[in-house]
Amino acid sequence: MSASVFGRAAEPILIDVWSDVVCPFCYLGNAILKEAIEQHPHGSSVQVRYHSFQLNPGFPVGEAVLADDYLAQQYGMPKAQIEASHAQLSARGAQSGLDYQFPKSMMINTLDAHRMIHLAKAHDQEPAMVDRLFRAEFTDGLNLADHGVLADLAADLGLDRAEALKALETKAYEQDIRADLSRARELGISGVPFFVFDNKRAVSGAQPVELFRQALDVTWQDRAASPA
Template sequence: MSLQIDVWSDVVCPWCFIGKRRMETALSRFEHADEVEIRWHSFQLDPAHAKGHRVPVQEMLATKFGAPPAQVDAMQRQVTELAAAEGLTYHLDRAISVNTLDAHRLGHLAAEHGLGDQMHERLLKAHLADGELVDDLDTLVRLGAEVGVPADEARDVLQGSKYAAEVQADIDQAKRLGITGVPFFVLNGTHGVSGAQSAETFLSALEQAR
C-alpha cells in the first residue's frame, strides 16, 4: 500500500523549508516511510510580482505589512531561529524577492527526471540561505545542473514557456482545494496538513492517512 504526499510550496517561502524538514523528520520516524511518494506542486506567494523585478525581501515585507524595519527584523529573526532548530541556516538579509514562475517551471522539468524533491530543496536553499537570484536564467541552469538536470535541457526549457501550463494547473488545483497559504500537505488525497506543523503532528497525520 503506497501513501502519497502532495505538497504545495513556493521556493521563496521560509516556512516551506521548515515544513519540508519537519515532514522529513516525521518520515524518519514513520515505519512505512518506504511506501511514501512525495509530489511537489507549484504555488506562488505573490503571483502578481512583476517578472524581472527584484527587491530585497526585507523591503518587500516592510511595504507589504506597512511595518517599520525593526519589526521586519524581529519577524526575520524569529523565523531564522525556528529554521535553525530544524538544522537550516537562513540568511534572510540577503534574500531577494523575485517572480518564481521560472523556478517552478524548472521544478517541473526536474520532476520529469525524478529529481523534484532535490530541485525544490536546492531552490529553497538558494533563496533563503545563499542569497541567489532564483529568477536568473544562468543561476537556474546552474542550480538544476547541481542536482542532475541536464544544463542544455534546462536552458532550452527556461528560454521558452514549457511547463508554464503545469505550474498554472498546480495553482488552479490549490484554489479548488481552498489552499490560500503554503506549505500545504495533502496525504492520500484525504488528509490536509496546513502550515509548518510539528513533526509529531505530521507523524500523527501520516498514521491516520495510512
C-alpha cells in the first residue's frame, strides 16, 4: 500500500511562514521557498500559510519614511555600508527573479498591511496578497501606511475596495494578528522569515533553496514513515 495515496501522506504538507512586509529577507525567503516547492516531486501537495510578524511594532502608525533614512538614523549606518548591504541582497534577489529597489522602500508600521493579508486569506487570496505587498514595498516603493494604497492593492487582486477600506478603518483582524504574534512568541521566533514544516521542523531565514528542498524531503519522509 502506498503511503502517498493513503493516510497522512495524502494530506498536504503544511508550511507555516512568519514574515513581515518590510523584511527584505522575507521577500527573498518567500521566493526561494516557492522555488523549492516547484522543484519538489510532491510540490502540489504543499499548503503554505502566512502569519503576521512585526519587526518594528513601535513605529508610528500612518507615518512613512524612506527605509534607508531610517536605517541611517536608527543604527548610525554609513550610507556606503547600507548600499553595500543592498547590493548584496539585490544580487541574491535577482537570482530569484526579484527586483529590489531599495532607495524607494519605505519604513512603516505594518499592522494595516497585515490586516490586508488576513482579509485576502478570508477570500482565498493570501499568497497573492503577500506577493503583492512585498513587490509594492521593495520594487514599487509604495507607501503601505496609506489606506488608499492598501485598498488599491486589494482591488488589484479582485477584492472589494470598500471592504478593504472598512477593514482598515475598523481595525479588523486584530485578534488574528495578535494570535499570530502570540504563537511566534510561543515558538521562540525572534527573527523572520521563519518557516515551520508540518509543526515539526523549522528553517530560520532566507536560506538557499537546497535547505528548503531538504526540509520538504525530510517532512515527506516523516509522513511516509508515520502511521495513517
